[in-house]
Amino acid sequence: MNFPEDLKYSRTHEWIKMLEPATCLIGITDFAQSELGDLVFINLPKVGDEVVKGSVFCDVESVKTVSDIMTPVTGTIAEINESLVEAPQKLNEDPFGAWIAKIEHITAVEDLMDAAEYEAFCKI
Amino acid sequence: MDKKTPLFAEHEKLGGKIVPFGGYLLPVQYGTGVIAEHMAVRTKAGLFDVSHMAEFMFEGPDAVTNIQWLCTTDISLMTDGQVKYAMMCNETGGIVDDLVIYRIKEDKYMLVVNAGNHEKDAAWVEAHLTGDVKYQDISESLAQIALQGPQAKDILCKLCAPEYIPGKYYHFVENGVLDIGSRKINALISKTGYTGERGYELYSSPGDASDIWNALLLAGKGDGLIPCGLGARDTLRLEASMPLYGHEMNEQISPPEAGLPCSLDGKDFIGRQSIINRGKPSVKRVGLKITGRGIAREHCPVFDKAGKEIGWVSSGTHCPFLGYAAAMAYVPAEGFAPGTVVDVDVRGRMVEAVIVSLPFYRTEH
Numbered sequence: 439m440n441f442p443e444d445l446k447y448s449r450t451h452e453w454i455k456m457l458e459p460a461t462c463l464i465g466i467t468d469f470a471q472s473e474l475g476d477l478v479f480i481n482l483p484k485v486g487d488e489v490v491k492g493s494v495f496c497d498v499e500s501v502k503t504v505s506d507i508m509t510p511v512t513g514t515i516a517e518i519n520e521s522l523v524e525a526p527q528k529l530n531e532d533p534f535g536a537w538i539a540k541i542e543h544i545t546a547v548e549d550l551m552d553a554a555e556y557e558a559f560c561k562i
Numbered sequence: 563m564d565k566k567t568p569l570f571a572e573h574e575k576l577g578g579k580i581v582p583f584g585g586y587l588l589p590v591q592y593g594t595g596v597i598a599e600h601m602a603v604r605t606k607a608g609l610f611d612v613s614h615m616a617e618f619m620f621e622g623p624d625a626v627t628n629i630q631w632l633c634t635t636d637i638s639l640m641t642d643g644q645v646k647y648a649m650m651c652n653e654t655g656g657i658v659d660d661l662v663i664y665r666i667k668e669d670k671y672m673l674v675v676n677a678g679n680h681e682k683d684a685a686w687v688e689a690h691l692t693g694d695v696k697y698q699d700i701s702e703s704l705a706q707i708a709l710q711g712p713q714a715k716d717i718l719c720k721l722c723a724p725e726y727i728p729g730k731y732y733h734f735v736e737n738g739v740l741d742i743g744s745r746k747i748n749a750l751i752s753k754t755g756y757t758g759e760r761g762y763e764l765y766s767s768p769g770d771a772s773d774i775w776n777a778l779l780l781a782g783k784g785d786g787l788i789p790c791g792l793g794a795r796d797t798l799r800l801e802a803s804m805p806l807y808g809h810e811m812n813e814q815i816s817p818p819e820a821g822l823p824c825s826l827d828g829k830d831f832i833g834r835q836s837i838i839n840r841g842k843p844s845v846k847r848v849g850l851k852i853t854g855r856g857i858a859r860e861h862c863p864v865f866d867k868a869g870k871e872i873g874w875v876s877s878g879t880h881c882p883f884l885g886y887a888a889a890m891a892y893v894p895a896e897g898f899a900p901g902t903v904v905d906v907d908v909r910g911r912m913v914e915a916v917i918v919s920l921p922f923y924r925t926e927h
Contacts, residue, residue, distance in 0.1 A: 474577075476597040478880040479887075485589070499857055501596045501880055502793055504909070511574050523855075530595075537683075 439560070440468045442534055447556035448510040448548060453490040453534060460544040463537040466498070469560045471533045475500040477526045483539055495496050497531065497539060509532060511550035513541040565814065567613035567703040568768035570701075572775055576659055576789055584677030586614040589791040599794035600882040601879035603757050604925075605609055606786030607711030609778055610795060610835050612756075612763065613771065618684070621670045624693030629663065629671055632690060634817055634824045634831055639664040645732040646756055649824070651833030655840055656813040657820065659683050660805065662754065666736055672700075684768060689888065690832065705771035709778055709787075710798075712927040717782040718762055719752075728753040729747040731760070738764070742777040756795065758802025759925050772807075777920030801881040803849060803890065803921035809860055809877040819843040819892075846895045847876070849920045850906065852887035856913035858906040864891050865905040865912070872898075875906060881922065888922045889915070 445453045451470035455473075456465040470476065489495040489555040505543040517540040521530055528536040551559060563580045573580060599724040602608045620629055629637055644665050650658040661680040664672040675683045685697050691697055702845025708716060718727055721773060726738035726803035734752030766774055779787060798804070805811055810820055816837050817824035826838055852858050858881055867894060878889030889906070889914035898904075900919045905912040 475591060478597075478882075481856075499880070501797055501882070502590070504859075554863045 441553040443553045446550035450508040461542045462535050463540050468533045471530045473514045474517045477529045480522050482518045483515045485515050485542040511544045513544040516540045516542040529535045569773040570612040584614050589800045591791040592789055592795045597882045599790035600797045602788045603711045608790035608871045609712040610708040610790050612708050613705040616675045616680040617704050618673045618697045619700050622695045624695040625669050628695050630829050636828050643733050655833040655836035657811040699804045704765050705768045707764045710755045710757040710759050713785040714761040720781040741779035742773050757798040801879050819845050821847045843895050845892045849918045850889040850891050851916040851918045852915045854913035856908040857887040858889040863907045
């Protein structure tokens with residue numbers, strides 16, 4: 439189980455990489471993909487969508503279930519990782535490389551955990 | 563309090579992800595994941611713990627009479643060692659459960675019913691028994707292991723002399739003998755399954771289950787045999803368009819509506835007259851190949867291209883071997899022939915699908 443040190447983590451198992459003060463990349467963690475199982479589908483947001491911290495901004499599907507992905511930041515979707523459409527399994531194979539969306543114009547951020555705190559959080 | 567099957571310790575050892583199902587704790591998958599497990603069954607072989615299934619024994623002069631009354635199928639022409647698929651219906655013609663019937667002897671039959679309906683079915687049977695029959699719920703005295711896939715026969719042959727392996731589909735050998743280490747272990751071996759591949763189901767005493775399980779895994783290692791969980795069991799049966807109680811069947815749906823075999827002209831059974839009274843079915847079960855972006859799942863409403871809601875999805879998932887999302891749905895019996903394009907409401911989005919004939923997948927093996 440990986441917990442890269444240079445990322446921040448939400449309580450709902452998303453990772454965030456701050457790029458500039460008001461821009462970030464977001465994805466799901468190794469813990470999340472392991473819990474979800476083989477992912478077969480992703481419902482990406484659209485570029486330009488306004489997202490609000492603490493709410494659902496996209497969902498992924500494993501063979502058995504649909505799971506919501508939350509955004510811990512308020513902002514606008516700047517880019518989406520289209521390669522995940524044809525290859526959702528990348529989320530399982532490389533969760534920290536397979537970013538889902540780039541969010542810009544960030545105006546609010548939830549309290550996030552660092553790697554050590556998140557690792558401890560996962561172990562509970 | 564969910565029960566453990568005789569193989570629970572093996573699942574833990576193998577890293578199975580345990581979930582509650584039908585009153586039991588069973589692995590939904592192992593570390594390999596649902597897709598790899600599904601593909602193993604389609605291309606090599608998979609091993610399933612299906613001990614949660616319930617078994618009822620009927621014995622005595624009126625065993626046949628009772629089964630004929632309870633079940634849709636006519637068992638009078640069965641031979642020793644034969645298996646038949648059937649349903650039990652309620653008084654309104656809806657389905658109580660689907661099951662398989664094993665004829666051991668002329669006056670001795672084993673019925674295998676769904677774990678999720680165990681208590682309901684036992685109560686139903688007990689309420690309808692007549693005459694001179696000994697009925698026993700023998701579920702606790704049996705473990706069941708399913709070995710499924712193109713390599714299943716070769717793997718079983720390593721543990722079992724040919725005379726104990728049933729040759730024909732839907733037949734069984736009551737007193738199969740497995741050579742495991744220095745022991746000879748008895749098991750009823752049937753050529754049956756719920757995956758759409760050829761394979762076997764082995765019924766043994768609970769105490770022997772681990773030895774059989776581990777011996778099969780070892781014997782099949784070189785053939786690519788892996789243990790498979792409930793997740794793959796569901797995607798396999800759906801890909802093969804096999805119905806599942808609680809989805810394609812329930813207490814309201816009749817066998818003709820579900821497209822399941824049910825003779826109304828022969829012997830009488832509970833619900834037969836009600837099914838006749840329902841007349842020509844107004845709904846039918848169809849296959850949907852999802853052509854748009856999305857996965858249709860149970861309860862999703864189905865719409866015609868004019869925007870009218872005309873049906874509902876009973877089961878749906880991504881099918882790993884076929885590579886597309888497929889679903890079974892109930893639509894009006896008139897029209898809606900294969901090739902008809904429909905829309906499915908998937909969590910608020912309309913996703914296009916096309917009606918296809920069943921099964922989605924048929925094995926070549």
